Amino acid sequence: MELIYEKSIPGCPGYYVDEAGFEEVAPHLDASLMRAAPAELPELPEGEVVRHFTNLSRCNFSVDTHFYPLGSCTMKYNPKACERVCSLWGFTDLHPVWPQFLGGDLLTQGALEVLYETERMLSEITGMAECTLQPMAGSHGELTGTMIMAAYHRDQGNKKTHIIIPDSAHGTNPASATLAGYQVITIPSDENGRMDMDRLRAAVNEETAGLMLTCPDTMGIFNERIAEIAEIIHAVDGLMYYDGANLNAIMGRCKPGEMGFDLCHLNLHKTFSTPHGGGGPGSGPVGVVERLRPFLPVSRVILREDGTYRLHYDEPKSIGYIAPFYGNFGVVLRAYAYLLLLGAEGIREASNHAVLNANYIQARLRPVYQSVSDAFCMHECVFTGAPFAKFGIHTLDLAKGLIDRGIHPPTIYFPLNVPEAIMIEPTETESKATLDHFVGVMLELAGLAETDPEQLHCAPLSMPVGRLDEVAAAKNMNLTYEG
Numbered sequence: 001m002e003l004i005y006e007k008s009i010p011g012c013p014g015y016y017v018d019e020a021g022f023e024e025v026a027p028h029l030d031a032s033l034m035r036a037a038p039a040e041l042p043e044l045p046e047g048e049v050v051r052h053f054t055n056l057s058r059c060n061f062s063v064d065t066h067f068y069p070l071g072s073c074t075m076k077y078n079p080k081a082c083e084r085v086c087s088l089w090g091f092t093d094l095h096p097v098w099p100q101f102l103g104g105d106l107l108t109q110g111a112l113e114v115l116y117e118t119e120r121m122l123s124e125i126t127g128m129a130e131c132t133l134q135p136m137a138g139s140h141g142e143l144t145g146t147m148i149m150a151a152y153h154r155d156q157g158n159k160k161t162h163i164i165i166p167d168s169a170h171g172t173n174p175a176s177a178t179l180a181g182y183q184v185i186t187i188p189s190d191e192n193g194r195m196d197m198d199r200l201r202a203a204v205n206e207e208t209a210g211l212m213l214t215c216p217d218t219m220g221i222f223n224e225r226i227a228e229i230a231e232i233i234h235a236v237d238g239l240m241y242y243d244g245a246n247l248n249a250i251m252g253r254c255k256p257g258e259m260g261f262d263l264c265h266l267n268l269h270k271t272f273s274t275p276h277g278g279g280g281p282g283s284g285p286v287g288v289v290e291r292l293r294p295f296l297p298v299s300r301v302i303l304r305e306d307g308t309y310r311l312h313y314d315e316p317k318s319i320g321y322i323a324p325f326y327g328n329f330g331v332v333l334r335a336y337a338y339l340l341l342l343g344a345e346g347i348r349e350a351s352n353h354a355v356l357n358a359n360y361i362q363a364r365l366r367p368v369y370q371s372v373s374d375a376f377c378m379h380e381c382v383f384t385g386a387p388f389a390k391f392g393i394h395t396l397d398l399a400k401g402l403i404d405r406g407i408h409p410p411t412i413y414f415p416l417n418v419p420e421a422i423m424i425e426p427t428e429t430e431s432k433a434t435l436d437h438f439v440g441v442m443l444e445l446a447g448l449a450e451t452d453p454e455q456l457h458c459a460p461l462s463m464p465v466g467r468l469d470e471v472a473a474a475k476n477m478n479l480t481y482e483g
Contacts, residue, residue, distance in 0.1 A: 059463070059464050061403075061408045063075050063076070063077055063078070064077075066406055066407060066408050067406075067407050067408065067430065067434050067437075067438055068408045068427075069361075069407070069408070069410045069424045069425060069426050069438060070408065070409075070410055070411055070425060071220075071380045071382070071410050071411035071414075071423025071424055071425040072170070072218060072245055072246065072380065072411055072414070072423060072425065073270060073276070073411065073425070074245075074248045074267070074270035074271055074276075074379075074425060074427055075270075075276065075408075075425075075427065076248075076273055076427035076428065076429040076430075077273070077427075077429040078273050078274060078275055078334070079273060079337075079338065079341065081337065081341065082273065082274070082333075082334040082335075082337040082338050082341070083334065085333055085334065085336070085337040086330045086333035086334050086337075090110060091110075091111060091329070091330075091333060094107070094108060094111055096324075096325035096326065096329075097325075109308060109309055111329065112301055112309035112310070112311070113309055114332065114333060114336050115133055115301045115309075115326060115329075115332065116301045116302075116303055116309055117336065118133060118332055118335065118336045118339070119131045119132070119133060119285075119301065121336075121339050122266060122285055122287060123287055125247075125251055125252070125255065125347065126242075126244075126247075126255055126256050126257055126264055126266065126287045127255030127256060127257025127258045127259075128256070128257050128263070128264065128287030128288055128289060129257075129287075129288060129289050129290040129292075129293055130287065130288060130293050130296065131266075131285050131286065131287040131288075132144070132285060132286050132296050132297055132300070133283065133285045133326065133327050133332050134285075134297050134322055134323040134326055134327040135265065135283070135284035135285060135286055135322060135323060135327060136281075136282055136283060136284065136323050136327050136328050137269075137282035137283070137284050138172065138244070138245065138265060138266075138267040138269075138270070138282060138284040139172040139175070139176065139284070140282075140284050140322070140323070141244075141265030141266070141267075141284025141285060141286045142172055142173060142175075142176035142212075142241075142243070142265055142284070143176045143179055143180065143322075144265070144284075144286045144297060144319070144322050145176070145241055145263050145264070145265055145286050146163065146176050146177050146179070146180035146182070146212075146241070147180050147319045147322070148263060148286070148288060148292055148295045148296065148319055149163075149180065149209055149210050149239050149241065149263065150180050150181060150182070150209070151295040151317065151319050152239065152291075152292055152295055153209055153237075155295075155317060156237065158209075158237060159206075159207060160182070160207055160208065160209035160210075160238075161182065161183055161207040161209070162182055162183040162184065162185050162207060162208060162209065163177040163180075163182045163183075163184060163185070163208075163209050163210055163211065163212060163241075164185045164187060164200065164203055164204065164208060164210070164211040164212070164233075165177065165184055165185070165186055165187070165211070165212045166186070166187050166188075166189065166195040166213065166217070167186050167187065167188050167189055167416070167417055168189055168193070168195075168214075168217055168218040168219060168415045168416070168417055169212060169213075169214060169218065169243070170214065170218070170243060170245060173212045173243060174186070176212075177212065182209055185203050187199050187200050187203060188417075189417050192373070193217075193219040193221065193372055193373060193417070193418075194217065194219075194221065194223060194225075195213075195217075195223070195229075197225065197228070197229075200229065200232065201232060204232055204233065204235075204236055204238070205236060206236050208233065208236050208238045209238060209239065210233060210238045210239035210240060210241050210262075211229065211233045211238065211239075211240055211241065212241040212243055213226075213229070213240070213241065213242065213243065213261075214242075214243040214245055214246050215242065215246070215250075215256075215259070216246045216249045216250070216377075216378035216379065217246075218246075218382075218414070218415040218423075219372060219373060219377075219382050219415060219418075220249075220358065220373075220377040220378050220379065220380040220381050220382055220423075220425075221373055221375060221377065221378065222249075222250075222378055226259050226260060227259070227260055229260070230259070230260025230261070231260070234260070239262040239263060239292075240260050240261040240262050240263075241261065241262070241263055241264065242256040242259075242261040242263070242264030242265075243264075243265065244256070244264050244265050244266040244267060244271065245267060245270065246378070246379060246380075247266060247267075247271045248270065248271045248350075248351065248354050248379050248427070248428075249351060249354060249355055249378035249379035249380075250351060250378070251271065251347050251348070251350070251351045252344065252345075252347035252348030252349075252350070252351050253348060253351055253352075256287075257287075257289060262288070262289045262291075262292060263286065263287065263288045263289065263292055264286070264287050265284045265285065265286045265287075266284065266285050266286075266287070267282070267283070267284060268282075268283035268284070268285065268331050268332065268334075268335040269281065269282045269283055269331060272334075272335035272338050272339065273334070273335070273338045273429075274331045274334040274335050274338070275331075275334070281328045281330065281331050282328065282331065283327055283328045283331040283332060283335070285327075294315065294316075294317040294318070295317050295318060295319055296315070296318060296319075297318060297319050297320060297321060297322045297323075298312070298313050298315050298318045298320060298321060299311035299312060299313050299326070300312045300313075300315065301326075311326075349428075350428045351379075351428070352428075353428035354379040354425075354426075354427055354428040355377075355378050355379055357426040357427065357428060357430060357435060358377050358378065358379050358380050358381050358424070358425065358426055359376055359377055359381070360426075360432075360435060361381060361424055361426055361435060361438070361439060362376075362377050362381035362424075364435075364439040365381075365383065365439060365442055365443075368442075368443055368446045369383040369384075369385075369422070369442070369446065370383060370384050370386065370387050371383055372384060372418055372421075379425055379427075380423055380424060380425035381423075381424050382415065382418055382421060382422065382423050382424075383421075383422040383424070384418055384419055384420050384421060384422065385398055385412075385420035385421075385422055386419045386420040388420075388446070388449045389420070391449045391450050391453050392453050392457075393449040393453050393456055393457075394420060395412045395413060395420040395421065395422055396412060396413075397449070397453075397456040397457060397459065398412075398422070398442075398445050398449070398456065399412050400456065400459035400460050400467060401445045401448065401455075401456045401459045401460075402441065402442075402445070403459065403460040403462070403463060404459050404460045404461055404462045404463075405441045405444075407438060407441060410422055410423055410424045410425070411423040411424075411425075426438070
């Protein structure tokens with residue numbers, strides 16, 4: 001057995017390797033590091049501990065236990081096969097500070113190959129020249145993209161002061177633009193819920209750095225004038241930024257790079273079926289066209305002529321480091337497995353099913369719920385709960401009623417330009433039986449709004465915590481800390 005790597009931190013183990021894999025040598029702790037007295041921890045039977053946490057888990061909604069029609073968030077089922085991939089010891093035993101080579105042993109080559117191939121696949125899906133996997137959330141990807149936008153304009157000697165964003169955009173768009181040093185110009189929607197083209201033309205000038213756009217948009221509608229929009233922005237050397245939150249609707253069908261976009265971010269924790277919600281983990285890869293490649297963050301994974309992979313740092317125009325190490329590697333592994341599992345045809349089929357499911361729900365609910373558009377939708381459909389106001393019912397009441405019936409509420413009160421908005425995204429992973437059950441519950445709630453509104457006012461009744469006074473909670477926060 002040969003010692004191949006020994007950490008320099010006192011008390012940490014060395015690593016020996018044999019044919020079976022890694023074997024860790026127990027550390028020798030200095031006496032000064034040992035506990036002087038036993039830890040004062042409660043002693044409980046294992047059964048009580050297991051029951052406690054199991055009962056807590058039963059109080060949670062999750063995509064494994066309940067239907068999640070969560071619009072714009074793509075809360076689809078995560079294949080367990082992908083979970084197994086990221087738990088393989090060859091990945092879990094890696095450490096990000098390990099050298100790329102040690103004495104000829106390829107310790108990290110597999111991980112680097114996964115990163116490299118995932119970047120290539122995402123570049124193909126988006127029509128971009130290259131991607132970086134470093135951003136650790138969609139919002140982090142937006143910031144990375146707007147920083148690349150700013151670096152490009154500085155390099156070109158352009159004086160750019162603002163970024164244009166439609167009023168239906170996700171809230172992180174203006175936040176990212178502001179953090180990158182730009183003013184935000186908001187373009188209102190027209191009567192069809194799309195960005196007003198006359199207002200757009202009036203806002204664009206030589207100081208326009210770019211436009212951030214979600215396509216399909218937040219209304220679930222594909223903007224048929226996207227080529228015209230790109231022409232307007234490119235005429236002043238502005239850049240088209242694609243917010244990839246809704247790529248689930250078009251992946252495998254059309255590519256942002258072929259639609260006129262110059263850079264984009266994706267959400268691996270949405271579109272590519274990795275765990276998502278509750279604050280993380282996330283991953284927001286950014287793709288760029290060829291002329292923006294020099295500005296990508298370092299390090300970059302490269303394939304050398306000898307067939308090995310390396311991290312490359314010599315990029316003088318790069319925006320620099322935007323994440324420690326190389327992003328959320330475990331999330332990338334899950335997405336990599338998902339891409340290999342589906343392949344090109346599977347990606348296209350997933351998109352087809354996402355659009356079909358959303359249109360099925362829209363068609364079933366239109367007779368009772370007021371749709372914001374008469375057109376076919378893409379991956380999500382948007383309704384307004386405003387007509388129920390005459391019964392004293394708001395969208396929030398409908399959402400609470402869904403909880404009592406075992407369904408996670410969809411996104412409500414967004415997009416902001418739709419009063420009492422109800423945004424529904426069934427994703428491609430749900431069966432027709434699940435969709436029919438959801439439609440039946442929504443129709444039931446619509447009937448209750450008219451016949452028994454008080455039942456919805458009291459919902460939820462089946463949860464450990466009932467209806468909260470959200471206004472009082474926001475105004476009277478108890479921030480007392482007891483150490």
